[in-house]
Amino acid sequence: MDSGLAGKSPRPGMTTNVWQSMPDKFDITLNINGRDYAVRAEARRTLVDVIRDDCGLTGTHIGCEHGICGACTVILDDEAVRACLMFAVQAQGKKIRTVEGLANGDTLHPIQQAFIDHHGLQCGFCTPGFLMLAVNVLERQPDISDEEILDVLASNLCRCTGYQNIIKAVRAAAAEMRKGAT
Ligand code: FES
Ligand code: FES
Numbered sequence: 384m385d386s387g388l389a390g391k392s393p394r395p396g397m398t399t400n401v402w403q404s405m406p407d408k409f410d411i412t413l414n415i416n417g418r419d420y421a422v423r424a425e426a427r428r429t430l431v432d433v434i435r436d437d438c439g440l441t442g443t444h445i446g447c448e449h450g451i452c453g454a455c456t457v458i459l460d461d462e463a464v465r466a467c468l469m470f471a472v473q474a475q476g477k478k479i480r481t482v483e484g485l486a487n488g489d490t491l492h493p494i495q496q497a498f499i500d501h502h503g504l505q506c507g508f509c510t511p512g513f514l515m516l517a518v519n520v521l522e523r524q525p526d527i528s529d530e531e532i533l534d535v536l537a538s539n540l541c542r543c544t545g546y547q548n549i550i551k552a553v554r555a556a557a558a559e560m561r562k563g564a565t
Contacts, residue, residue: 405426407425408423408424408425409423409424409425409426409472410422410423411423411424411471411472411475412475413433413434413438413471413474413475413479414476414477414478414479415434415438415440415479415480415481415484416440416479416480416481416483416484417478417484420437420438422437422438422471424437424471424472426470426472427470428470428471429448429466429467429468429469429470429471430457430466430467430469430470430471430473430474430479431443431445431455431457431466431467432445432471433471434457434466434471434479434481437471440481440483442481442482442483442511443455443456443457443466443481443482443511443512444508444509444511444512445467446508446509446512446540447467448467449467450465450467450468451540452509452512452539452540453465453509453512453513453516453538453539453540454508454509454511454512454539454540455467455512456511456512456513456515456516456539457479457480457481457515458479458480458481458515458518458519459474459477459478459479459480460477460478461478461519461522461523462519463515463516463519463520480515480518481511481515482510482511482514482515485514485518492514492518493556493559493560493563494514494517494518494521494552494553494556494560495514496556496559497552497553497555497556497559498510498513498514498549498552500552500555501548501551501552501555502544502548502552503544503548503549503551503552503553504543504544504548504549505543505544506542506543508542508543509539509540509541509542509543512539513536513539513541513549513553516535516536516538516539517535517536517553517556520532520535521553521556521557521560522560525557525560525561525564526561527557529554532550532553532554532557533550536549536550536553
């Protein structure tokens with residue numbers, strides 16, 4: 384297909400075509416769960432791919448790769464994001480949190496404990512995404528209502544649980560986290 388760029392000269396004053404001068408790979412540092420990971424990544428690589436393949440943190444899952452399912456949800460500077468919709472290079476300089484950063488040693492985060500207590504998972508494929516989504520909203524909005532929790536959770540997909548136990552788990556974690564904050 385003709386891109387319309389073939390045979391075009393560099394802009395006046397430019398000695399090299401801009402496409403030729405673009406590096407194939409970029410050296411970036413990703414701060415994940417408080418630790419720096421130095422990686423070399425092509426500009427086209429998604430954040431979730433680099434987190435999993437280059438940083439070895441495979442707790443973040445890949446489902447649809449289209450921003451629909453939420454399996455790849457991570458927290459980026461206090462905001463839950465779909466890591467399949469971002470390039471890794473865009474995350475440089477930001478603080479990334481993944482499911483591996485939730486527990487404190489052997490002590491599970493209240494949201495993890497609540498998923499166990501309320502049977503909020505079956506196969507577990509969607510679980511890291513739900514955990515990060517829930518933690519983010521409960522930290523930002525500790526007094527969130529039960530109805531608002533429903534709205535938030537509607538953004539992620541689970542093929543197994545029928546959602547009821549996920550909802551129960553998040554409501555229980557919300558209560559637990561509020562207790563811990565007082
Ligand atoms: Fe990112 Fe589905 S894998 S939203
Ligand atoms: Fe299997 Fe949610 S527990 S997809």
